[in-house]
Amino acid sequence: MPEAARQALADAVGAGGLLTDPADCWPYGYDNSRRQCLPQAVAFVTDAEQVAAVVRVCNAHRIPLTARGLGTGTTGATVPEPGGVVVSFERMSRILAIDPANRLAVVEPGVVNDDLQRAAAEHGFFWPPDPTSAAVCTIGGNLAYNAAGPKAVKYGTPRENTLGLEAVTGTGERLRTGVMTSKGVVGYDLTRLIIGSEGTLALVTRATLKLTPLPEAKRTLRATYRDIHSAAAAVAAIMAQPITPCALEFMDAAAIDMVRRFSDLGVPDGTGALLMIEVDGPADCVDAAAEDVGAAARNDGLIELAVAADKDEIAALWRTRKALSPALRHVAPKKINEDVVVPVARIATFIDGLEHLSREHAITIVNFGHAGNGNIHVNLLVNPDDPDEMARAAVCLSAVFDLVVELGGTLSGEHGVGLEKRDFVDRELDPVAMDLMRAIKRQFDPNGILNPGKGLPPA
Template identity: 55%
Template sequence: MTELPAVLADELRTLLGPGGLLVDESERLVYGYDNSRRQGLPLAVALPTDAAQVQALVGLCRDHGLPLVARGRGTNTTGATVPGEDALVVSFERMDQVLAIRPGDRVAVVQPGLLNGDLQAALAPHGLFWPPDPTSANFSTIGGNLACNAGGPRAVKYGATRDNVLALKAVTGAGALVEFGAATTKGASGYDLSRLLIGSEGTLALIVEATLKLTPLAPQRLALRAIYADVEAAAAAVARLMAQPVTPSMLEFMDGDCVRLARDVGGAELPADAGALLMIEADGDEAVLDAAVAALRQAAGGEGCLSVEAAPDEAARTRLWAARKALSPALRTLAPGKINEDVVVPVSRLPALVAAVRTAAGLHALPIVCFGHAGNGNLHVNILYDPADADQARRADAALETIFDTVIALGGQVSGEHGIGLVKRELLARSLDQATLGLMRAIKSQFDPAGILNPGKVLPASPEGQP
């Protein structure tokens, strides 16, 4: 299919109203890429305004055999929202409302196109927040966070997206409007299908409404900065921190190169001889905060720890976290290209993963820089290389394979929060057995019998060649 059939285009224009269907190439280009740096040109872009329109357009596309790709703001890094050239993009930017905030129930009901940052601003006057806080929070949508099961620094204490959603409304690939869950924190009524949709990257259904579980803002917080002689000492400290009773509200890891970037590029005040750093934060009432910080400080100390200091003021704390969030783009000052992976292992095995990454860097003669959400065992492993150098590109791919093999051997997963999308699709065949993949394909066929929702994403091809 090289262009949208005229009959379908007319039906979609009638359904979506003025400005609801984009067909000019210049407009379509904007919706054809994401942060994976991959790109496709969709046949058209639909901009629905309510669930009824979503349900109707899915029905039309099913009848015409036209693939659909749901899109928030395209901040994901795995190609999950890159359309094929025969696809219709469904952008939820006009479904961006907070439908309700109910402080007594600690819930918010929202549409999928709402920005995470806008939700947090709406919740702040109520003394509440929604825990998922990816680096892209100011630009990413709630629907995108749901699609990828986004996490962020606060996930170590408060959980990722899947842990903070109570109910969903969605449109399946068969065109049915379904509702899962309820606005209660307890429930034992049938299968928990809302958690199944979260992280499915638009391959099972299009989420049109979400009831989110909210958390009260802690009255106080305090940040610790722990400096280590090397990454092995810092990784060992992470295991100690997560083995004791006090759960930090954030626990972030930086290796020596990241510390230098945070200092030289991000403006953080950090010592020049730091081999690794942990950013540790505790939050809570004043009555318990001092004891919590003391426990975290003790666990952070140990062999290889050079210092553990509290941020002197809120401004210093803010600068440090801002430098942490700026790390990913700052890495491009070290090399023209990078492969950024978000692998995750059990926290107790984080030291083994860090050691394996250092070994891979030496084996393949390339710098590999690590930072991330250490309290969840989730590291962003960045392999730095020059894409124009064929030998470096080959060694970068080999290093990546070494790291994936290590992650799987350690009982981890190839994605902690970025998702699978297109980039990591075939990796699932290495990390999951065929029986499990077969069950996932069967679930996909129940939700999307015609296979029109985000085809070619997440699930690898079956041995028989079926999608």
């Protein structure tokens, strides 16, 4: 890095705000993927003007700049480019306002999701996006990936739960998008364009988030089925009736078998698929809602439908699902974890296709996820130290993506694209759409310094 650029970055962030020693920079060179790259420097910003100043320096010197929260992403989107700089938002972690009257919160991007949830709960509200990593992921990361979680089936993703943003473009210009009201149609929707763009268009410095009142009551159900087709039929029936569950989670036979090796499942023998269902709402209505959803879950393939009445029973019902991740980490700590979406009515066809690919390529595949919106986490259990297995896994993964597109699905539901899926997106996006997206990127970031190489393959 030129000395002039280093000094300008140091001036931009002030004393103690810039790291340049490689030993200090390495912790900011990787995320929750297996990718890593040493940044030239790490700049810690504390306000929007510092962000703008850092961007202007990098733009002037054509230095790649990658934004980072706490590095929980799984696709390499926060791994810096060679010779690049990381701008860390971990010090921009203030909750600026909780406004119950207008049902909104104003936060900086470094706020941890769980911290926002606790602050909102004190006023009787919550922010619906609830990734599994909520205890350690930041709001800025949630917005960058449009990352949601189980509640998205009822309450939507960050795009549906964000009113407006303040951000900095690739030239260092500050802009404001969106509104502070629940309605507004002035201009193009830049808010939802920036959300999900993985830091390639602009760097978010403040977000106005839409809050939702906490439900008065919740009921939890667990349904077990003989096979995936019965479970998928139940999912379609549940989503077709008027009561939308706040969570509708799914495990296939391979996932259930995996957990059986390490944990007492508490589910009947012969279970080939499992649904975890939660319903929330007013206290005087929730029991009736649970009955309606339970009725929709019943079909000829149902083995057992259990309804929890207290906290201990709820914990017992969730025990199977919570045991899955530790089991997977034990069997394949470096598994390939893909996050794809197919239409709800095609879940069974998709799982059948995955079972065929598993046999064809001799790769164990375990599937679970958010069945209510067809968001399936496809886990290829592989050993990265086995070159032959990794070669077969690569061919298998390519076929998985082909199957997703063939079924009318999308290659990423909430994990983003980053580097891991970048070279596959042209299977889903047509050339006209790709050209328009590249033109939008140039408009926001003419010199291509913001997270270059992520999201879209090179032209």
